[in-house]
Amino acid sequence: MTLPTTPLVDKLNDVLQHLKKTFVGKDDIIDLMGICLAGRENLFLLGPPGTAKSAMVRALANLLEGKTFEYLLTRFTEPNELFGPFDIRKLREGDLVTNTEGMLPEASLVFLDELLNANSAILNSLLMALNEKIFRRGKETKALPALLFIGASNHLPEDEALQALFDRFLLRVHCDNVDPADLEKVLQAGWKLEQSDSATPPRISADDVRTLQNITTTIDLSGIRAAYITLIQQLRNAGIQISDRRAVKLQRLIAASAVLCKRNTAILSDMWVLRYIWDTEEQQELIAAIVNTALVANDEQQPGAHPRAVINSAPDADAIYKEVQHMTTQWEAADTSPAERALIKDRLRYLNDRCEWINNDTQKNFVLAPIDQLWEKIMQTN
Helix, strand or coil: CECCCHHHHHHHHHHHHHHHHHCCCCHHHHHHHHHHHHHCCCEEEECCCCCCHHHHHHHHHHHEECCEEEEECCCCCCHHHHHCCECHHHHHCCCCCECCCCCHHHCCEEEEECHHHCCHHHHHHHHHHHHHCEEEECCEEEECCCCEEEEEECCCCCCHHHHHHHHCCCEEEECCCCCHHHHHHHHHHHHHHHCCCCCCCCCEEHHHHHHHHHHHCCCECCCCHHHHHHHHHHHHHCCCCCCHHHHHHHHHHHHHHHHHCCECECCHHHHHHHHHCCCCCCHHHHHHHHHHHHHHHHHCCCCCCCHHHHCCCCCCHHHHHHHHHHHHHHHHCCCCCHHHHHHHHHHHHHHHHHHCCCCCHHHHHHHHHHHHHHHHHHHHHC
16 A cells, blocks of 8 residues: 655655766665655764765755754864854843754754764763754753754764764765776766756755654554564674664664655565664674575565665675676786776775675685786786
8 A cells, every 4th residue: 555645755756866866876875865864863974085975965955945954073062053052132131042043953954074073062962962853951942853863974983972972873874985987977977066957956845854754653564573573683693782772763764665665564675774773884794694684585576675675785706706807808908008907906996895895705715816816917017
């Protein structure tokens, strides 16, 4: 049975498709933005500078008809810079009232860049805002209209105090430079972004998103709850820390996957969102392998699945091996130009890094052998 809010789902999906055309190679991040927006949960972007983290969030903000608050945190950021200063007029009357105009408490979309620079002065206020969507200061208590918080950083938390802040971001995704093979598409899309475009992009209002968020809470999860419990236990047994609080909140994102697929009932493939609950980079492939195994075993070829559910992000050892063999032949060819050789070296570095995520040691060593051999040929040529 389809949802009565199908036109609103179409609006949000149109916004996401527009972003995908603009930002090549970032489909997974954009899909997660949509999931977190519909599920009203927070998203964390991890990646080095220059990988379009801020640009993607700003592009989403431009397509969302509502107020946006963006701030680059430093170790010296004070609460006033995020939540607003005290109202001087009220202060003269003896009342401590915050002037929140144009600040975080009034925003529909909040982007906190370099999130993990947060200091103890703003930590408690941020934790409450992220977890309960409430701003509290002295006697003031205000429900926040924020539809989505997005945090970004180029590193993971090391301080225990910041771990609590990081924990408030239910999903985490790595934002890196795109595959060298897609660089030309990135350059074309980036140049097009620099040019003025008279076409009207798709938009969605904050009220429309709130309607979708309310619908999310009505999705029937009963059919997948047993499988969900089993998956949570498997992840915990593998050493992944999933608190009961996080397990409860993840249900909203499973329901959001169903909403974006225009279903009022969740199916097993909606559990694909659990691929992105890692705490460390080393956990990414382990979690993906456990979740993918659960999806294939329980929900193979089920119609109506979210497109992201059928995409396996784990490296394909056979595909990498064949590509390296082809690159070796191309490198040895007499007519290979210097520019083509430079692309081969860039691509080989990328594939070498990908091999680190192959869990099977036999497969990993099988693929690394021809990579090492090609590197030797490259070094001899140089």
